[in-house]
Amino acid sequence: QQQVKQSPQSLIVQKGGISIINCAYENTAFDYFPWYQQFPGKGPALLIAIRPDVSEKKEGRFTISFNKSAKQFSLHIMDSQPGDSATYFCAASPNYGQNFVFGPGTRLSVLP
Amino acid sequence: ETGVTQSPTHLIKTRGQQVTLRCSSQSGHNTVSWYQQALGQGPQFIFQYYREEENGRGNFPPRFSGLQFPNYSSELNVNALELDDSALYLCASSLVLAGGTGELFFGEGSRLTVL
Numbered sequence: 351q352q353q354v355k356q357s358p359q360s361l362i363v364q365k366g367g368i369s370i371i372n373c374a375y376e377n378t379a380f381d382y383f384p385w386y387q388q389f390p391g392k393g394p395a396l397l398i399a400i401r402p403d404v405s406e407k408k409e410g411r412f413t414i415s416f417n418k419s420a421k422q423f424s425l426h427i428m429d430s431q432p433g434d435s436a437t438y439f440c441a442a443s444p445n446y447g448q449n450f451v452f453g454p455g456t457r458l459s460v461l462p
Numbered sequence: 463e464t465g466v467t468q469s470p471t472h473l474i475k476t477r478g479q480q481v482t483l484r485c486s487s488q489s490g491h492n493t494v495s496w497y498q499q500a501l502g503q504g505p506q507f508i509f510q511y512y513r514e515e516e517n518g519r520g521n522f523p524p525r526f527s528g529l530q531f532p533n534y535s536s537e538l539n540v541n542a543l544e545l546d547d548s549a550l551y552l553c554a555s556s557l558v559l560a561g562g563t564g565e566l567f568f569g570e571g572s573r574l575t576v577l
Contacts (some may be wrong), residue, residue, distance in 0.1 A: 390509050393568030439504050449518045452504030
């Protein structure tokens, strides 16, 4: 019940395309859902986050869509760029900042 | 503003040994969390410290222990190292206020190899 499932495991997108990564959870106590971006040799960095009281949040080219009833959320990267090539992790926290549960990650490659 | 810094960046130990990893929190942050990231996997929560006390713990045995100091820096100690402890250990700091806050700021990690 503490797991966060993430798909796909890897994703290849052409420059300018849309990248979509999906996550699902079971624990209804989760109340904060961030996405992290990690480059090789670096720690994860917060990309965008959402609370369950909204269904969508957009920041620049990045959008989170949240479906509370289905317990699913997704990251959309519009106009994907080669610089977006990284590993993306969805996560969930039951206490708005404590003991995050991370998904297994999606390795995104954006071809020039 | 100084980010989260961790040391050492890489280290190699043998099975049964003990290791101490160190972390300096981002300026102004009062909470530090430690995560273990095995190769090709997402980070796994080890524990969190707030006001120098453990404030939550993941599914890790007692040989994983930690400290938070008055200046909000932190240590992760692992005793009786096992081969499966080989991983990237990530420290993350955050500012917890009334009502909570969500953003974790991660360091670049300490890569531990156990032989």
